[in-house]
Amino acid sequence: MIDILLVILLIIGLIVFLIFLVIGLSLLYLHVVRLITKNKPYNHPKVRDSVRLFSKVIIKLSRVKYTFIGKEKLPKDNFLLFSNHQMYTDPFILLYDLYDKDLGGFAKDELNKIPVIRTWMKRRGILMLDRKNNRNGAETMIRAIxxxxxxxxxxxxxxGTRSRNGELLDFKSGAFKLAMKSKKPIYPVVFKNFYKHCFFHLKRINCEVRILDPIPYDEYSNLSTIELSIIVRDKILKSLR
Incomplete structure (x- = not known):
């Protein structure tokens, strides 16, 4: 019995070691890229490659499996993605699968505490949002616009946060100032069944990311942010059912 427990502990220890090794090497790579791409634009090839690699590492470590549907609907640039949020990997999935689109976006302010990650995300155009600071939120939105x-x-x-049980939460209407001020087409994005995923799951969960048809600016230009938030939320909710 003791021998079996020892083997199990050794296996767990090896797995933990490998995870930290991969993360450490990824952070080292990001640090090197940070130095190479200093003063380079967000769509520089090295920045793009680093985004894809690091996002892939996060996804692989999470062990989540998914299908991504609707990429072909997206233009090269000049668009917005409004998505539901079910798992911490959601932004990394977008950055990985749509790496050639050079996405910018929003991330939790907590990531600001990790120097390499902070610099890398800033260079990519990922904005840190402090949800407890209204002034910071307003300034961040202005930069995003x-x-x-x-x-x-x-x-x-x-x-504004992850849904732990898959229920679609209310949308913050203020988020739609991004659309109103930038006048870009909106592509609703649906993350489905990701909330069911657990690192230790043995049974595969059928997770799916789906990009819905766009909402052009001329279809929402006369709406309020509240009205627009309801329309986008309804489209995502309908796809989740």
Whole structure:
């Protein structure tokens, strides 16, 4: 019995070691890229490659399996992604599968505490959002609007946080100022069944990411942010059912 427990502990220890090794090497790679790409634009090939690699590492470590549907609907640039949020890997999936779109977007302010990650995400056009600081939120939104107006595609999770049980939360209407001010087409994005995923799951969960048909600016230009948030939320909710 003791021998079996020892083997199990050794296996667990090896897995933990390998995970930290992969993360450590990834952070080292990001640090090197950070130095190489200093003063380079968000769509520089090295920045793009680093985004794809690091996002892939996060996805692989999470062990989540999914299908991605609707990529062909997206133009090269000048669009917005409004998505529901079910798992911490959601933004990394968008950054990985749509790496050639050079996405910018929003991330939790907690990532600001990790120097390499902070610099890398800033260089990519990922904005740190402090949800407890209204002034910070307003300034961050202004920067996002500027990036979108300059053509960079932006993703945002208007629920403001993850849904732990898969229920679609209310959308923050303020998130839709990004669309109103930048005047870009909106592509609703649906993450389905990701909330069911667990690292230790043995049974595969059928997770899916789906990009819905766009909402052009001329179809929402006369709406309020509240009205627009309801329309986008309803489209995502309908696809979740």
């Amino acid at each position: 500027k990036q979108a107006r300059n053509g960079q595609p932006i993703f945002i999770f208007p629920e």
